[in-house]
Amino acid sequence: MGHFGFSYIGLIFLLMLFIPNIIWTKKMPEGYTAEGENRILALCERMGEVLVCCCALMFSDFNLQGWTAWTGWLAAAIALMILYEIWWIRYFCSERKLKDFYSGILHIPLAGATLPVMAFFLLGIYGRVIWMLIAVLVLGIGHIGIHLQHYRNLNQSMR
Template sequence: MHFGFSYVGLIFLIMLTVPNIFWTKNQPKDYERYVVNENKILLIFERAGEVLVTCLALIFSDFNIHPWSAWTLWLITAAVLMVLYEVYWIRYFRSEKTMKDFYSSLLGVPVAGATLPVSAFFLLGVYGKNILLIIAVAILGIGHIGIHLNHRKELLL
């Protein structure tokens, strides 16, 4: 692991953040009803994971593009997942913005809005051979994906 600025981490974080900024003005109908039921332990995992992933993605140069090797496939796969995440948001913003739209799957990936970026950052950690980011993403994933799955389950009841 090498300390240093990661422009790839910054690009991933921008791809993550920009749609979420637009989402604040385009939340799904009845979203407030579901937020109050969020599991507090999952929420702690989510918040801690968000802070850790954000910081770690920026402070290790291991995530930047290196000369081609087999490891480059991890970065390419992570980038594809982030592009799919953007596709998920485009589809959501063009929808009626219901809870069902927000917690939908994409290409068979359940709760795509949570699963795709978590998976992408996990693979970024693999690409950078950075165990700290991998652990941080696991913490984030437990909370973020867990919360999204619980909300989706509430929708089905």
């Protein structure tokens, strides 16, 4: 279920998530708008964001617990977050067009949305925190769903 206590790993993951997103607010792709987003997906995204942030910080189960078979889940989550940072660097070095923002990396589609969701899900598995897994599922439905909606709209407008 999870042990209450501060998680430094959760804080590191949140910093890896928020810092590029804060920079992005100054370097948004040309033509980006949140208009027309599905309201249910947006609600799931917002609820998921709050729940994931709370879970990441308040369960000490995410902190390094020595080297066990479960450490592989943490290593995989860290690898996905590093790949997420690489994706952001690639985006910031690009022309910053919508196609760049909705790009994939290493055959992972919509990497800006899918990588952090997958990383936090693996973190939930590592910590064995069901609340994180539920929060990430809510977040993933909303966040990936919205990005998929934008991506489909972009592809239709390019035809």
